[in-house]
Amino acid sequence: MPPPQPSYTKVTYNATYPAIDPTLPALSTAGKVVVITGASGGIGHAAAGSFAASGAKALILLGRRADALTETVAHVRATNNDVLTHTYIVDLCDSPTVRAVMAAVVQEHGGIDILVHSAGVLAPVQPLLTADPATFLDGYKTTVVGTLSVAQAVVLANGEKHPDVTFVNLTTAGILFPPFPGMGAYVSSKMAAVKLLEAFAAENKGVRLHNVHPGFLKTDMSAQLARTTKLPFEYDDLSLPSNFLVWIVSPEADFLRNKLVFAAWDVEELKARKAEIVGSSERPGSGELWFGFKGFPRYVGGNPLPGTVPPTVDGSERPPAKRSHS
Numbered sequence: 001m002p003p004p005q006p007s008y009t010k011v012t013y014n015a016t017y018p019a020i021d022p023t024l025p026a027l028s029t030a031g032k033v034v035v036i037t038g039a040s041g042g043i044g045h046a047a048a049g050s051f052a053a054s055g056a057k058a059l060i061l062l063g064r065r066a067d068a069l070t071e072t073v074a075h076v077r078a079t080n081n082d083v084l085t086h087t088y089i090v091d092l093c094d095s096p097t098v099r100a101v102m103a104a105v106v107q108e109h110g111g112i113d114i115l116v117h118s119a120g121v122l123a124p125v126q127p128l129l130t131a132d133p134a135t136f137l138d139g140y141k142t143t144v145v146g147t148l149s150v151a152q153a154v155v156l157a158n159g160e161k162h163p164d165v166t167f168v169n170l171t172t173a174g175i176l177f178p179p180f181p182g183m184g185a186y187v188s189s190k191m192a193a194v195k196l197l198e199a200f201a202a203e204n205k206g207v208r209l210h211n212v213h214p215g216f217l218k219t220d221m222s223a224q225l226a227r228t229t230k231l232p233f234e235y236d237d238l239s240l241p242s243n244f245l246v247w248i249v250s251p252e253a254d255f256l257r258n259k260l261v262f263a264a265w266d267v268e269e270l271k272a273r274k275a276e277i278v279g280s281s282e283r284p285g286s287g288e289l290w291f292g293f294k295g296f297p298r299y300v301g302g303n304p305l306p307g308t309v310p311p312t313v314d315g316s317e318r319p320p321a322k323r324s325h326s
């Protein structure tokens with residue numbers, strides 16, 4: 001039994017549940033064109049099945065291993081035989097090919113509505129003291145350059161005719177937790193990808209970005225990690241994260257754009273806390289589930305932000321601290 005994980009919601013799940021059932025009408029992706037990177041991997045394969053169940057018009061499956069992509073197509077077919085599928089063998093660091101793939105998809109289907117970015121690599125798990133500076137950027141290349149290449153390609157291919165795309169980035173809770181020895185290369189590259197996509201979404205207003213931690217799951221990547229590291233695996237059933245991915249792109253989860261959420265969190269509690277999560281546009285730094293700097297900001301132009309300066313005993317705001325010139 002793994003130890004309980006820290007959570008934002010009181011209720012958490014380790015298996016799928018009715019509110020994220022991809023066959024719910026509210027979660028339908030009928031008519032949508034969905035691209036999945038890493039569709040030859042564990043979570044991407046499961047996600048393809050969940051989007052098929054939600055009735056997507058077309059699933060575009062990207063990976064590097066043809067045999068594994070064929071298995072994903074079979075999984076889609078077994079779930080919903082009406083979904084169009086296309087597979088592409090492509091290395092995401094090969095930007096010209098990624099752009100050609102996205103352009104071909106848009107030419108055939110008119111636009112890409114949803115992109116689930118599940119491709120990822122585990123950088124070597126070792127103390128940073130012994131990391132090889134000559135190869136250190138290898139993991140970063142897929143995670144950062146590959147992510148940029150995908151984001152650019154989808155927006156460029158969609159063009160002005162189809163500016164809106166929902167981009168779901170698979171990340172790790174490791175970027176929030178205290179440092180875990182040996183994971184510095186992986187975690188820092190995943191953080192870089194999140195900050196890169198935050199900036200990309202700010203520059204491209206049609207991009208609705210979600211960052212999702214899928215959970216600690218048994219896949220090829222975690223098997224690789226398990227060879228050197230003892231980690232608790234929360235669950236084997238990938239339908240929890242894959243169905244959650246269908247929920248996160250639905251209209252009811254739109255308020256979670258630019259946020260990071262865990263697939264295990266209860267979606268009903270998230271919806272009930274919408275106002276807290278979104279925050280107020282009049283109060284910089286309000287809102288939750290985003291990357292900030294705890295305690296910042298307290299003042300704008302020397303004026304305390306409401307609720308940020310502890311009141312004095314009589315309830316009035318504390319006077320500003322006097323400067324010392326000693």
Ligand SMILES: NC(=O)c1ccc[n+]([C@@H]2O[C@H](COP(=O)([O-])OP(=O)(O)OC[C@H]3O[C@@H](n4cnc5c(N)ncnc54)[C@H](OP(=O)(O)O)[C@@H]3O)[C@@H](O)[C@H]2O)c1
Pocket residue numbers: 037038039040041042043044062063064065066068090091092093117118119120121142146170171172173213214215216217218219220221222
């Ligand atoms: N599993 C977990 O416990 C866990 C926890 C937190 C976050 N995540 C994140 O979730 C995502 C999916 O992980 P997973 O567990 O499903 O991993 P996985 O089973 O190892 O699959 C990784 C996928 O990424 C693809 N890929 C890797 N490098 C690529 C490249 N340069 N170009 C194109 N495709 C590339 C692989 O393609 P080929 O196999 O065809 O080469 C494969 O489809 C990753 O971003 C991972 O960081 C996973």
